[in-house]
Amino acid sequence: MKAMDRQQGIDVLFNPRSIAVIGASAKRGKLGNNVMRNLIDSGFDGKIYPINPKGGEILGHTVYRKIGDIPGEVDVAVVVIPAKFVLPVVEECGQKGVKALIVITAGFKEVGHKGAEAEKKLVEICEKYGMVLQGPNCLGLINLSRPYNASFSSGTPEKGTIAFASQSGALMTGILDWSLMEKIGFSKFVSLGNKAQLDEADFVEAFGRDPDSQFILLYIESVADGKKFMEVCRKVVPKKPIFVVKSGVSQAGARAASSHTGSLAGSDTAYEAAFKQCGVIRADSIAELFDVANVYDDMHLPAGNRVAIVTNAGGPGILTTDACEANGLEVTQLSPETIDFLKKHLPPAASVYNPIDALGTASAEDYRICTEAALRDENVDAVIVLLTPQAMTQIPETAQVLVEVHKEYPHKPLLAVFMGGNSMVYPRIVLTDGNIPVFDFPERAVHALAELYKYTVRRDSLKDEEIPRFPVDRERAMKVIERVREEGRRVLLGSEAHEIAEAYGIPVARIRLARTADEAKAIAEELGYPVVLKIASPDIIHKSDVGGLKVGLKTPEEVETAFREILENVKEHKPKAIIYGVDVQEMVEQGRELIVGCSRDVQFGPLIMFGAGGIFVNYLKDVAFRLAPMTRSDVGELISETKISTLLKGVRGQAPSDTKALEDIILKVSQLVTDIEDIVEMDINPLFGYERGKGVCAVDVKMTISG
């Protein structure tokens, strides 16, 4: 089904005129009863058609024996019958002209092969009739803006601005229950189930279009389609924040990898890269997800990372300062006007610098003075107000004052940390009702604010940037790959990998395969001395470990000796290795050792690695990852995530490296592996980086193609 049709389908899902509940039941405790009850209790204003072969009446609604019996049109059918009956019933739905299905029934893909087959058929029927499908194996859907609850949840969440979709139905039940206590409101509450057709990306797109949804939260264990997810998120993030909890370290990561890149990329690496590249913020825990939502729900986004702290005690002020520093927020310098103002209005012992310490005797009015001054200050992007319950502290009065002040400066985030228990219960209600997020300890408040700031940074860095395309000789590269494949190989020889790299404009050390010592000498003459000799074998990954590498050979005699020794060494260390010969390579000037590589992720495709190269790559692990294709900004961020990037800038009197050339190489690798999907893994290691203006050179290129 086309993306547009899916979106139209979701519009119907969100706003049906009529709903049939297939498997509706009059019996309490049955899921089909829960769904009916929720539909009615949530105040759904459309038509409700319970379907049950027994007929009769359920909760005041006439029961139809089958969907075909319903006189009017049916927009949405909720299916809560045993799995074995689902397929024929869905066929009937199609014939009836139902537009969207919510299949709550479990027993599909999640129970094994047979279930997976049934699920495939289910999707086929839906596609045939142009129906969208949520589920199967899900809790249902709740649209609080309508309002309407087509799920078997116990209870309906409060109305709010958070759109939430979850791959775990059980987690949703917990979150729903918890949200009622914490007074967290939702716009949409969607259980994704098995995601047989509609997936998280479809719903994110719909949430993005939904004026009632301000903030998108996801719990996912995997994404159905990596590219689609990224595309959709890149479109939505500029409009509203997307925060994700992604769980599940899949065992796919345990596969044997023959490249550095493959072995360093964990199963979660591609997700991390994807989230970064499409502006999605990953939260560490469900609690964090809702802390952030709680702050965002009430507030505007911070315009920057400059925080002012107002407190009535030193200790919590220091804790908050520490937390700000640890989370990338700046405890900013207040403007001279603010400092003068505070000096005039606070007791002399108070600290008028940031954190503003109004002392243990601070009254509600003192809090007003400080908080207002901080909110007014143009050096301040957000204000955190700390309160400890000391002898003279006016706790509820201070809460009230903050609510009043917030109304005057509604555009600057104002967070309250009221440290305490029983004496804070009422003041917290005052703050919450006044749309001020309130926490019991400073760290969580700071963290939530920092995550929102991080969103603004990510959002602003999402530019509509072109993917650079270099002129390349794709045909030449493909010829090499076809030849290798014809020979029944998957691992390319050095000379072959270098040729492909060269075809994509990557500067490489020239290399030729020699099968005899004489050939080696002839090639050396042609390339010019000194040369490097390397064993050419698909079975040997780490050449130097087996004595398969000789450098700095200056004469034909040295080449001849080296050729012989390499073969002897390899025969001793790896007697079973298939040997194609010895690669003869020009000896290029030593540069800084870097690595650029690629492996392929099942969900997201080509994953590019950059970092410190050489033989210790796997031990030092100074590498970072991004998904291809990449923009130039992506490459810039990729490089800056490594430690070696500081050295590339030129330190200790060394000239800065040729970053432009390095960026180009990474972009060309990105283009190569995007163009040619046959390449499943590649490493350029080392890639020599030279000083500015002198470029880079790929010294050793390894490549594996798909079988």
Next chain:
Amino acid sequence: MKAMDRQQGIDVLFNPRSIAVIGASAKRGKLGNNVMRNLIDSGFDGKIYPINPKGGEILGHTVYRKIGDIPGEVDVAVVVIPAKFVLPVVEECGQKGVKALIVITAGFKEVGHKGAEAEKKLVEICEKYGMVLQGPNCLGLINLSRPYNASFSSGTPEKGTIAFASQSGALMTGILDWSLMEKIGFSKFVSLGNKAQLDEADFVEAFGRDPDSQFILLYIESVADGKKFMEVCRKVVPKKPIFVVKSGVSQAGARAASSHTGSLAGSDTAYEAAFKQCGVIRADSIAELFDVANVYDDMHLPAGNRVAIVTNAGGPGILTTDACEANGLEVTQLSPETIDFLKKHLPPAASVYNPIDALGTASAEDYRICTEAALRDENVDAVIVLLTPQAMTQIPETAQVLVEVHKEYPHKPLLAVFMGGNSMVYPRIVLTDGNIPVFDFPERAVHALAELYKYTVRRDSLKDEEIPRFPVDRERAMKVIERVREEGRRVLLGSEAHEIAEAYGIPVARIRLARTADEAKAIAEELGYPVVLKIASPDIIHKSDVGGLKVGLKTPEEVETAFREILENVKEHKPKAIIYGVDVQEMVEQGRELIVGCSRDVQFGPLIMFGAGGIFVNYLKDVAFRLAPMTRSDVGELISETKISTLLKGVRGQAPSDTKALEDIILKVSQLVTDIEDIVEMDINPLFGYERGKGVCAVDVKMTISG
């Protein structure tokens, strides 16, 4: 005052027979009234003597005009009068024979120079009469085991097993209030104030001896005496856990450092090292501190890191598994017996592996079966039970079952995560009353358990190990230092630093200072070619940056040329540098580049750094720190904290490094800077590490002494 006397004094503070409240007041709202009220309300069973010049009666107790008027003995005096009256009153207390003082009054060190002087006098008076002093500028003290509340807190916390001391009184008020709501109990509740005499170490020692205290929590902004703090903690940690929140990034860290070690050691580095070396666990936040206390309070410590998870839903099970992996806990393999047992007793669709998924239909009895089986399993050290509120979930019944099961297996930690809100309120009370810690989301539960496990590891690694002492020539080292000091210098020449290192048995490249080219040639002849020439100037730290370094000089002619060029280069780049000549050094075989260094911390003394050496130390920052003096285990841990330690083990076919020799060098540096306090900073960079059996060699030693 002696440590023993202080402890006797604290015993009196904790268990006085009589208390005088100096500054007692009949007027509500006055601190002196709060203290009286708290004393009486807390049920203090000793004598209470209010002191106030006005006389009369307060809350049923006869008021004395001055402490001398009290007929009986007074163990403890609580002082709540304005600062200016404190000193004469404390003198009177001494004369009366008071044994311990709690000075609540503020206006001492914290208000500046004059206050600091008064505080000094206050301590002098206390020492003269042998009185211990808590405060000044504190909230007071609460001993729940007595019970007795000698503070101006509003409310008294519940009785429990947590001993808590805090450097921030305001934070304490918040925590007290919060603890009443969260039902967290304390044994002792101590406000440290300015720590003029009694400090956190004194109280930790007392908590260590206190049978009512099982768990020690501290909030500190600094420690008063680093060495004492470490000594005391090393004694107490084997008996009970100490968890600390240390806040406050002091500005002392911003001082200019002339060594790599000095510039890489942040202001918090010594604290981090100290906590590690004395087995104290640092928490990131106050909330975390109490999560851990909450779990520990009810439970035994985990015997290992192997966790079993019981759940009625897949999603939360995955979240918990992820959290375990991230926190160093192992989601363990269950024993075959457990798996068989579960297969027999659970529905076929259930997962009988870890996480044990009893399905959404799990009854309370299913939870009993799974939880019992997990607790019984010898492969399991702790069990986390997850519950989501699904249609058929028996929430309070399951809580009850867990309480029963816990009673059967009280020695294995059992944590509950009941995800939800309103429907979890009552079940949570059941769990809490049954001594099972309960959380609303899995991540915090896992983190708390992991921290307790970390404590057991730290505790067990605290061995009664000797500090190794090598035979050294201290006198020779001191002679060099005295000579340098006589010349009015602080930065040692290379030859001088090398001599001191040599005196301490550190293998160094031989080096001599040459003042002329002829001297250089003569030294080169003596050392043997090839040699290295390096500029000898206290003003030049990075020699290679200014052309002050020439290596591999093989002939007298090369030495002569190099000598001239070095002087020319330095004159060009650093015209104002003072030049002592040129150091001539033997050229040693290239080894792996390491760094060992030392800087001095104000609180904790010599701080040793080890890591990857060379000219990029400051950029790669692959270093770790420990405080001197060190045991061999300390050194082992120090090395293993760096990334380069993996390379030292020998990888990619390389021989392993000489770790024993490396450890010896670090221990000798540790001995050197412990013996000779004059050395304020030193770097050995590079230290060449060779393969096993071939030792190490200090190539370049830099040293600065105190002025």
